[in-house]
Amino acid sequence: MKYLDIENWNRKELFKHFRTMADPTFGLVADVEVSKTYQLAKEKGDSFFVRYLHACMKAINSVENLKYRIEDDKVTIYDVINASTTVARPDTTFGFSYFDYSEDFEVFNQNYLEEKERIQNSTNLLPPRYSLGCIHSSAIPWVSFTGHKEPFSGNKDNSVPQLAFGKLKKEKEKILLPVAINVNHALVDGYHVGQFFEKFQQELDKID
Known part of the structure; x- marks a missing residue:
């Protein structure tokens, strides 16, 4: 983890x-094709x-820009970004995993399964x-x-990307997944979101 040199950043302005805006976030929804990943999960018995x-x-x-976070008046660059996702319980409530x-x-799968077990055996909303x-x-x-719209905490420096995944739909021979992403425009532009979707599709098309 290190700090970004904001003064010499080409996005300084x-x-x-x-950062002057009350809500500097923006979001969009796009479909990704998950046909190969869906088949792979089915063949291997994975989630x-x-x-x-x-x-x-x-x-x-x-x-790179999706690894930036605003902390106080600095921009932290994280080496690795981890996952925090909602995990459903049988009673239809959920807990936040990390x-x-x-x-x-x-x-990665084992890490998720351990968090899933923790959440389904507790009533806690937040992870430890x-x-x-x-x-x-x-x-x-x-x-x-x-x-899609995410809840807004009121903290305009909230810079953790928020994602949501929708119900699968079929289009001819393709299986599509709607994906919503919400980011802080002080750190992330449409270009970077485009990079994310391009890389996401490339990963979904791989057969491991």
Whole structure:
């Protein structure tokens, strides 16, 4: 973990501009094709959700600006971005997880399963450990949405990317997943979101 040299950053003026806004976040929704990942999960008996979340985390960790966080008046650059996602309980409530990212799917999956077990055996909303070096994500598998809005805490310096994944839909021979992403414009532009979706699709198209 290190700090960004804001004074010599080519986005210095953009950073300052968007920090003056009451709500500097922006979000969009796009479909990604998950046909190969869906088939891979089916063949291996893995959770499809964990498979595509792992691909998502690979993409997040490949985009420099998605690893930036505003802390006080500094911009922290995290070496690794971990995962924080909602985990459902049988009674329809949920808890927030926090677990370490690994490029190795088996390690990542085990980390998730341990958090899932913790949440399903407790009533706690928040995880016992947390860092801003993560993303917040949730699955909304009941609705194939085309728009999405995240709750706003009122903290305009909140800079943890927020993602949501919708209900699968079929288009001819393709299986599509709606993905919403919400980011702080002081740190992230449309270009970086485009990089994320490009890398995410590349990871989803891989067959490991």
